Amino acid sequence: MDQLDRFNRRYNFISKLSAAFFFSIAVAIALNFFWAPGHMYSSGITGFAQLTNSVTEKYFPFTISTSFMYFALNVPLFILGWVKIGHKFTFFTIVAVVLGSVMMHVIQPLEVHWDPLLCAIFGGTINGIGTGFALKNGISTGGLDIIGIVIRQKTGTSYGKFNILVNLIIIAAAGFIFGWTRALYSALTIFINGRVIDAVYTQHKKMQVMIITEHAQAIIDGIQGKMHRGITILHDAEGAYGHTEKTVLLTIIDRYDLYDIREIVKQADPYAFMSVSEVEKVYGRFKEQEIV
Structure with a gap:
C-alpha cells in the first residue's frame, strides 16, 4: 500500500509539472506568434503585462x-x-509562472503580418487550452486564475465568465493604444480564451443526477463510499410499464464525477434509469473538491 501511495504521489507530481510546462509553451x-504580431492583448495578468510593455515602450x-x-505582477x-x-497548488503555480516567463523570453516573437482575425482566434484558443489543461491538473497559471478560483469557491461563479468581465479594462486600453x-480583436481573443478555458476545465460545473432504481442501497453505498456526496431518497415510486416499486435518488456532483457515478450505477443496477442535467447554481451544503 505504501508503494502504491508513493507511485500515486510521484505520478501526481509529474502530471502537474508536465501541465505547467505545457502551459508555458502554450502561452x-x-x-x-499571434498576439504580439497582431498587436492585440491577452486576458488577465498576461494582458496587463503586455499593456505595461506597450506603455513603457511608447512613453518611457x-x-x-x-x-x-508577467512574473512581477x-x-x-x-x-x-x-x-x-x-500550498501545493501555489507551489506549482509558481513553477508554471516561472516557466511561462522563461518561455516568453526564450521563444522570440515572429516577424510576420498575419490576418489579425486569425491571430485572435489562434492566440485565444492555444492559450485557453494551455490554461484549461493546467487548471484541470490542479494548478493555476497565476493572476486572475487565482482570483477566479477564490471567487468560484465562495460564489460558484464560472471562471471563464469572471475572466471575460474583468478584462473589459484591457479591451479599453487596447482601443486607446492601438485603435x-x-x-x-482583443475582445475576440479574450472571449475565445475564456470559452476554451471553460470547455477544457470543467471541474467547477455541477450536474444534477436523477437515478430510478430497484437497488437503491447498493448505489447509495457506492456513491457515498467513492464521492462522499449527499443523496435525497424518494421512496414509493412506481414504474408505469411494469408497475414495480422503485426508488428515486437525487444528487449533485462535479462534472468530473460523472464517469464514476455511471460506473457505480451500472455495476449496482444495469437496468437503472439515470438522467443528468447541468446546474447553474448550488445553494446550501455542497462539498467542493479540495485544491491543495
Whole structure:
C-alpha cells in the first residue's frame, strides 16, 4: 500500500509539472506568434503585462518586458494562493509562472503580418487550452486564475465568465493604444480564451443526477463510499410499464464525477434509469473538491 501511495504521489507530481510546462509553451506561442504580431492583448495578468510593455515602450525611455512584468505582477497573488487555496497548488503555480516567463523570453516573437482575425482566434484558443489543461491538473497559471478560483469557491461563479468581465479594462486600453479595431480583436481573443478555458476545465460545473432504481442501497453505498456526496431518497415510486416499486435518488456532483457515478450505477443496477442535467447554481451544503 505504501508503494502504491508513493507511485500515486510521484505520478501526481509529474502530471502537474508536465501541465505547467505545457502551459508555458502554450502561452509563449500564443503571445509571441499571434498576439504580439497582431498587436492585440491577452486576458488577465498576461494582458496587463503586455499593456505595461506597450506603455513603457511608447512613453518611457526604458522598456519593461512582458515576460518580466508577467512574473512581477504575479508575486503578490502567490501570497493570496498560499493563504486561501493551498500550498501545493501555489507551489506549482509558481513553477508554471516561472516557466511561462522563461518561455516568453526564450521563444522570440515572429516577424510576420498575419490576418489579425486569425491571430485572435489562434492566440485565444492555444492559450485557453494551455490554461484549461493546467487548471484541470490542479494548478493555476497565476493572476486572475487565482482570483477566479477564490471567487468560484465562495460564489460558484464560472471562471471563464469572471475572466471575460474583468478584462473589459484591457479591451479599453487596447482601443486607446492601438485603435478600436485592435480592441475588437482583443475582445475576440479574450472571449475565445475564456470559452476554451471553460470547455477544457470543467471541474467547477455541477450536474444534477436523477437515478430510478430497484437497488437503491447498493448505489447509495457506492456513491457515498467513492464521492462522499449527499443523496435525497424518494421512496414509493412506481414504474408505469411494469408497475414495480422503485426508488428515486437525487444528487449533485462535479462534472468530473460523472464517469464514476455511471460506473457505480451500472455495476449496482444495469437496468437503472439515470438522467443528468447541468446546474447553474448550488445553494446550501455542497462539498467542493479540495485544491491543495
